Amino acid sequence: MQDMRLKLHIWRQAGPEAQGALRTYEVTANEHMSFLEMLDVLNQDLIEKGEEPVAFEHDCREGICGTCNMVIDGRPHGPQKGTTACQLHMRAFKDGDEIHVEPWRATAFPIIKDLVVDRAPFDRIIASGGFVSVNTGAAQDANEIPVPKADADDAFSYAACIGCGACVAACKNASAMLFTAAKFAHLEKLPQGRVESERRALAMVEQHDAEGFGACTNQYECEAVCPKEISVTSIAMLNKAYRSAVLKTRETV
Amino acid sequence: MQLDSKIPSGPIEKKWDNRRFELKLVNPANKRKYKVLVVGTGLAGGSAAATLGELGYQVEAFTFHDSPRRAHSIAAQGGINAAKNYKGDGDSVFRLFYDTVKGGDFRAREANVYRLAQVSVNIIDQCVAQGVPFAREYGGYLDNRSFGGAQVSRTFYARGQTGQQLLIGCYQALERQVKAGTVKMRTRKEMLDVVVVDGEAKGIITRDLVTGQIERHYGDAVVLATGGYGNVFYLSTNAMNCNVTAAFRAYRRGAAFANPCYTQIHPTCIPVSGDYQSKLTLMSESLRNDGRIWVPKKAGDKRAASDIPESERDYYLERKYPSFGNLSPRDIASRAAKEVCDEGRGVGPGGLGVYLDFADSIRRLGEDTIRARYGNLFQMYEKITGENPYRVPMRIYPAVHYTMGGLWVDYNLMTTIPGLYAIGEANFSDHGANRLGASALMQGLADGYFVLPYTIGDYLATQKPGAVGVDHAAFAEAENEVRARTERLLSVNGSRTVDSFHRELGKLIWDHCGMARTADGLRDALQKIPALREEFYGDVRVPGSGAALNQELEKAGRVADFMEFGELMCLDALTREESAGGHFRSEHQTEDGEAQRDDENYCHVAAWEYTGYGQKPNEHREPLVFENVKLAVRSYK
Numbered sequence: 013m014q015d016m017r018l019k020l021h022i023w024r025q026a027g028p029e030a031q032g033a034l035r036t037y038e039v040t041a042n043e044h045m046s047f048l049e050m051l052d053v054l055n056q057d058l059i060e061k062g063e064e065p066v067a068f069e070h071d072c073r074e075g076i077c078g079t080c081n082m083v084i085d086g087r088p089h090g091p092q093k094g095t096t097a098c099q100l101h102m103r104a105f106k107d108g109d110e111i112h113v114e115p116w117r118a119t120a121f122p123i124i125k126d127l128v129v130d131r132a133p134f135d136r137i138i139a140s141g142g143f144v145s146v147n148t149g150a151a152q153d154a155n156e157i158p159v160p161k162a163d164a165d166d167a168f169s170y171a172a173c174i175g176c177g178a179c180v181a182a183c184k185n186a187s188a189m190l191f192t193a194a195k196f197a198h199l200e201k202l203p204q205g206r207v208e209s210e211r212r213a214l215a216m217v218e219q220h221d222a223e224g225f226g227a228c229t230n231q232y233e234c235e236a237v238c239p240k241e242i243s244v245t246s247i248a249m250l251n252k253a254y255r256s257a258v259l260k261t262r263e264t265v
Numbered sequence: 266m267q268l269d270s271k272i273p274s275g276p277i278e279k280k281w282d283n284r285r286f287e288l289k290l291v292n293p294a295n296k297r298k299y300k301v302l303v304v305g306t307g308l309a310g311g312s313a314a315a316t317l318g319e320l321g322y323q324v325e326a327f328t329f330h331d332s333p334r335r336a337h338s339i340a341a342q343g344g345i346n347a348a349k350n351y352k353g354d355g356d357s358v359f360r361l362f363y364d365t366v367k368g369g370d371f372r373a374r375e376a377n378v379y380r381l382a383q384v385s386v387n388i389i390d391q392c393v394a395q396g397v398p399f400a401r402e403y404g405g406y407l408d409n410r411s412f413g414g415a416q417v418s419r420t421f422y423a424r425g426q427t428g429q430q431l432l433i434g435c436y437q438a439l440e441r442q443v444k445a446g447t448v449k450m451r452t453r454k455e456m457l458d459v460v461v462v463d464g465e466a467k468g469i470i471t472r473d474l475v476t477g478q479i480e481r482h483y484g485d486a487v488v489l490a491t492g493g494y495g496n497v498f499y500l501s502t503n504a505m506n507c508n509v510t511a512a513f514r515a516y517r518r519g520a521a522f523a524n525p526c527y528t529q530i531h532p533t534c535i536p537v538s539g540d541y542q543s544k545l546t547l548m549s550e551s552l553r554n555d556g557r558i559w560v561p562k563k564a565g566d567k568r569a570a571s572d573i574p575e576s577e578r579d580y581y582l583e584r585k586y587p588s589f590g591n592l593s594p595r596d597i598a599s600r601a602a603k604e605v606c607d608e609g610r611g612v613g614p615g616g617l618g619v620y621l622d623f624a625d626s627i628r629r630l631g632e633d634t635i636r637a638r639y640g641n642l643f644q645m646y647e648k649i650t651g652e653n654p655y656r657v658p659m660r661i662y663p664a665v666h667y668t669m670g671g672l673w674v675d676y677n678l679m680t681t682i683p684g685l686y687a688i689g690e691a692n693f694s695d696h697g698a699n700r701l702g703a704s705a706l707m708q709g710l711a712d713g714y715f716v717l718p719y720t721i722g723d724y725l726a727t728q729k730p731g732a733v734g735v736d737h738a739a740f741a742e743a744e745n746e747v748r749a750r751t752e753r754l755l756s757v758n759g760s761r762t763v764d765s766f767h768r769e770l771g772k773l774i775w776d777h778c779g780m781a782r783t784a785d786g787l788r789d790a791l792q793k794i795p796a797l798r799e800e801f802y803g804d805v806r807v808p809g810s811g812a813a814l815n816q817e818l819e820k821a822g823r824v825a826d827f828m829e830f831g832e833l834m835c836l837d838a839l840t841r842e843e844s845a846g847g848h849f850r851s852e853h854q855t856e857d858g859e860a861q862r863d864d865e866n867y868c869h870v871a872a873w874e875y876t877g878y879g880q881k882p883n884e885h886r887e888p889l890v891f892e893n894v895k896l897a898v899r900s901y902k
Contacts (some may be wrong), residue, residue: 026757049541049543052541059808064807074340074544076429077504092884094644099649101649108872125813131332134332135332135443144437146391148718154389154393154396155349158406164399167398172426174429233824
């Protein structure tokens with residue numbers, strides 16, 4: 013197993029109000045490590061030297077919980093397509109590389125410490141309308157409503173969003189439209205979800221804007237970095253539903 | 266301590282109906298006066314919090330994550346069982362019940378398992394209504410696949426991301442209640458103690474992980490949905506933050522801990538690649554529908570898989586267990602893998618691996634079909650190993666995955682502390698000594714959506730809402746203890762990192778309380794763990810302060826509890842002089858190496874009562890009575 017010597021430039025920031033800066037560290041890794049395991053090695057080193065380890069968020073380390081979030085060499089989750097930071101392995105790098113590691117940057121995602129940011133706005137967008145209003149126990153038999161396989165598959169591909177926030181970090185406007193639209197499109201593709209379509213479109217877009225996310229200007233950086241490769245067609249679906257819902261509400265006023 | 270399982274009277278198919286009728290109700294107008302604290306927001310906690318909110322209770326839900334959508338339920342891949350019999354292949358509530366009791370090696374409580382099988386059908390209905398995008402057939406109806414330990418297809422799935430889709434459904438239901446104002450969501454707060462007032466649970470103490478504030482929270486009842494303790498092994502398929510702290514704190518306050526030695530080693534995980542490794546990755550059991558497991562017949566055969574001819578391969582599961590073959594239950598498949606590796610027939614670096622080969626299925630069904638079924642799993646495998654499983658067989662090895670043991674609960678899911686409930690993986694009740702695949706999601710959602718919301722009312726109806734405030738002396742005492750523990754960890758300032766201790770503890774537990782256990786090994790571990798714990802408290806280094814985000818401090822608290830808990834596990838394993846399911850005592854096996862139960866002496870739940878730090882806990886036994894399933898030697902041959 014070949015050792016790799018790497019130079020890391022990592023964003024360090026003691027707290028929300030503190031001044032942050034990139035600091036440089038050296039670390040020895042190997043190609044079988046995951047990127048986060050490489051950071052573990054660095055942190056063990058730092059602790060042994062009496063320094064504070066780098067704070068970063070992670071949990072499942074298999075690309076599904078959406079907890080990990082870092083910009084690696086200018087790209088959310090790093091250089092590999094369809095891959096979260098925790099699934100990125102060091103074989104994507106080579107001996108002698110310099111790597112820049114930074115937090116998500118967006119007004120709506122304030123930094124808590126180092127690479128840790130606050131993504132609570134995403135929960136509030138879901139709370140505004142990203143659900144089907146059905147209480148426990150009120151459901152009919154699951155096979156009462158057949159759903160065409162193609163629709164179910166489409167719904168799944170939008171529902172695959174892990175809520176990591178890479179779409180926001182990649183967007184020059186820090187827009188969260190891909191996140192918002194992925195949820196909308198998931199429910200829109202299913203008969204169970206379509207009942208509340210208009211109300212959902214209005215509420216979710218309004219909440220998105222109220223949280224301080226920017227407007228979507230159709231550059232599609234979000235789709236390019238999304239670790240679950242969610243399609244921007246979801247944004248078109250949401251925009252269409254939103255426009256029609258706005259017109260209808262105006263008519264009734 | 267008295268263990269009263271409160272199993273309802275009547276024939277098994279009537280027990281849950283009878284109980285629902287007997288339970289006291291809280292009138293709808295009074296529900297909003299009661300506050301329920303739910304700790305943990307995975308499938309069990311999230312579904313319970315959402316449902317209690319819908320019913321009108323005031324709910325406060327706690328998670329140490331940044332969002333309730335992150336819990337480790339999300340990583341469950343393969344599916345969720347339900348006795349729908351949509352395939353018309355002979356499934357029924359009784360068959361799911363029977364399979365689960367048998368799969369658990371006859372160490373689960375019959376009445377609980379029957380109820381689980383009964384409500385399994387409601388779960389699927391509920392999830393579909395929420396918009397969970399389960400896999401469907403071209404006719405638009407729901408699809409099923411098979412899982413280990415069953416001869417029917419009853420597993421509902423959403424590609425390899427079933428846990429994610431179920432959790433998102435439950436998270437959406439929860440956020441809907443947050444918006445409605447019935448649930449207050451408390452993110453980034455870790456529960457560090459249960460507050461017990463006059464013998465009943467009346468609140469919790471948390472640490473805010475961002476500000477470091479130690480806080481008191483009052484509740485008329487407390488629900489722990491805090492998952493399992495697999496990370497006591499350090500390396501497991503659990504997420505990095507999974508821990509035993511909440512359950513262990515409850516144990517220290519008087520909740521009995523049941524069957525801690527029942528841990529599940531999952532047969533299909535990606536093998537360990539080095540010392541730096543932080544966790545292990547599961548490859549879903551569903552892969553065993555189409556993958557064939559084999560090793561070379563000859564020990565030390567170093568040829569590439571493709572160079573080993575068919576006649577020199579040993580498809581050992583198909584050979585030993587012809588009727589279940591590659592779909593034998595997890596404990597059996599794991600031990601069989603260990604056996605062939607111990608014989609020197611393991612594959613890959615270090616010889617700790619066996620092949621999971623899709624070549625036959627790809628020939629039979631085509632690569633596209635295999636991709637449609639398992640695409641994301643194959644991709645995940647390739648990302649981690651750098652090998653393409655469409656071309657070369659996967660290499661897999663068993664790893665710690667799930668813990669069947671947990672807080673002892675009665676039929677109503679209440680622990681031995683009145684007012685304290687435990688649901689999901691945090692309790693012990695439904696899986697006996699081995700859990701079948703696709704049953705964890707079923708149990709988490711059964712407890713949270715369909716059981717606890719009924720049973721908790723029975724307790725609340727006897728309580729005066731808001732009877733005790735956070736200014737009660739018990740809150741102050743618990744808060745002070747939490748502060749003292751935190752300060753102790755910060756003040757050691759020794760030379761070793763928290764991870765180095767955790768790794769050492771994990772290795773001890775894996776070596777002595779892992780896939781095969783012996784009395785000597787367990788005694789050895791029981792000597793070494795307290796010594797390691799003393800070293801931990803004398804030499805651990807936790808940098809930073811308690812007044813801000815400090816991930817090392819969080820880990821240190823969890824590892825400190827694992828250090829005590831590991832000892833309890835080994836004690837339970839030493840005391841249980843039989844082999845059952847995931848608990849394999851090498852002294853107790855049949856001639857052909859199968860687990861040998863001792864129904865005469867060990868057909869019981871072992872529930873441990875805390876007696877003080879470093880003191881031997883008291884063992885209490887709940888006898889298990891089998892009236893509907895005949896106690897038999899589990900055979901999958």
